Amino acid sequence: MPDNEPGLATILIVDDNPDIIRLLSSLLADKAEILFATNGQAGITIAKKRRPDLILLDIQMPEMDGFAVCRALKSDPDTRDGSIIFVTAGDDDASELMALEAGAVDFIAKPLRPAIVRARVETHLTLQRQAREMKKLAHRDGLTGIFNRRYFDEQISTEVMRHRRQNLPLGLMLVDVDHFKMYNDTVGHLEGDACLQKVAATLSAAARRPAEIVARYGGEEFAIILPGSDMPDTEKFGDWVLQNIRELALPHPNSPTSTAVTISAGLVSCIPDPHLTPELMIARADQALYKAKSQGRNRFQTYHVPEPRVDRPHAVPAGSFASP
Template identity: 55%
Template sequence: MASPKMDTAADPAQGASPASPAGTVAAEPGRPLILIVDDSPESIRLLSGLILDKGDVLFATSGEAGLNLARQRRPDLILLDVEMPDLSGYEVCRRLKDDPDTRDIAVMIVTSHHSSAHEVQALESGAIDFLTKPLAPAVVRARVQTQLTLKSQADALHRQAMLDGLTGLYNRAYFHEHLELEWRRHQRQQVPLGFALLDVDHFKAFNDQYGHVAGDACLRRVAEALKASTRRPAEFVVRYGGEEFAIVMPNTPREEIGRFGEWICRQVQDLAIPHEGSSAAPVVTISAGLAVLVPTPDRTWSDLIERADRALYRAKQEGRNRAMVAD
């Protein structure tokens, strides 16, 4: 039998891995990502052969390498060997559960021990299920499928709870969670994280003149324009408040962000939604405040928001329908 094609580092024992694509926060919905951590290449071959049709398979041959890959790639499910020379599977599982970046990943412990004491230890370390060697193929496949189904249902519910009802964009609760993850990822990689805060100009006057139904329709069209204007899937648009929106721009240098701000203002203006009561233009426009930071330990993501907020204030002061970049 040909050995299964696996997505992994050239030397998995080193825990190296291809850099994750810009802005990948979690595996894309669709094909699940499964990580096998086992010190035995033979076990990895066997296990991956059983589940190749259920998702993309990554592997690591030590506990440390497994932890690194889990943090970098955020798989949907980890199959974790207990008996490994560097770290036991129980210890790896505990560390995964202690790390906010990895604590939501489902872990199945794989061991040759059959006692209920071992099963209890696996569950206490945070594992969701338990497989015993020698592996029974049908059991492995069925239990892996169960966990992947549960994970995808949980993800779908989670996404639903995090959407804004009016615009279908992500809401502020999800935004904070997402920005926190991006902040930490950019800090590890020491790359610039861009952020834009956008506000519809004279929106109260719009509602007063055209009514709230038209106001809602206007917000939906602006939201669509913002979403359409993002150029990379990793860019992330949220409804930040009433008529405020925000865009998170992973790995975006300062030179790019000013151009992006102007471009996004133009996209909204080009919708040509009449707005007679606006001093900025005869149509609906937005003002944009933008900021870029390479995260450092003495800062938090709220610094990024504050900077963008101050730049937005300046954009308003200087006549609206424009973008300002924070110093």
């Protein structure tokens, strides 16, 4: 997920000419947060970290030209969604065609004309905003309004790969509303739907960092992706979520666990290695969830990934569980 403030567009200028960077920055400062790099490799590094909405990219740069930078950005899942406009002194048909074939959405010729630059940048920022809104609608659960299973499946795959590359811990939490069938049978399906909506809203409010993703996994199950979260941080989050659900204090008639709605959760956190698939990570969290339910519900369990040993296969380690 990008590090920039939600809702604030970000433009990255990649050009080896400081004068061009200053000119473009002054022209566009009122439209977005401006980032810049003076060579292709630095531009790629910034783009991977910040994932800008729009990149203004020079073609003629030493060591790594704009075409190579564009192809690298478009081949990387972390950066391929950003729009790229080439800004260059070459205005011939061949250069423009190469730019479009490399993955650019537009081409601005030097010398720069301020009105044209602003108009084209505004057009592509608008298109980016519209594309994001359409994508959000396609990825939202109709009942709860949070992300749906399809989006979760896409994001857990992306985050496993990203955390593997960056050697960072990734946390995952699977949540199940306790005795939900009994709740439906007792108070009716309309109240059951309202319960799921309130639980979803509470989970979303508990996930405070923009990078954290809360999704409806299916039925009364939810999933939360916790980027950069090691096991202690993941367990703290688990405590925080259970506390928030208890404070919701939704009456649950006939529940053998509590007078109010409660949840059970399974937690896992690890630095993904080459053997860890998204499916395996989900299975580990699901095993921890099953353990939490079998031990009385209204709690979480953590799946502790064992250290690999040379005297046994690395495939699917049994792991262990620990109470909070």
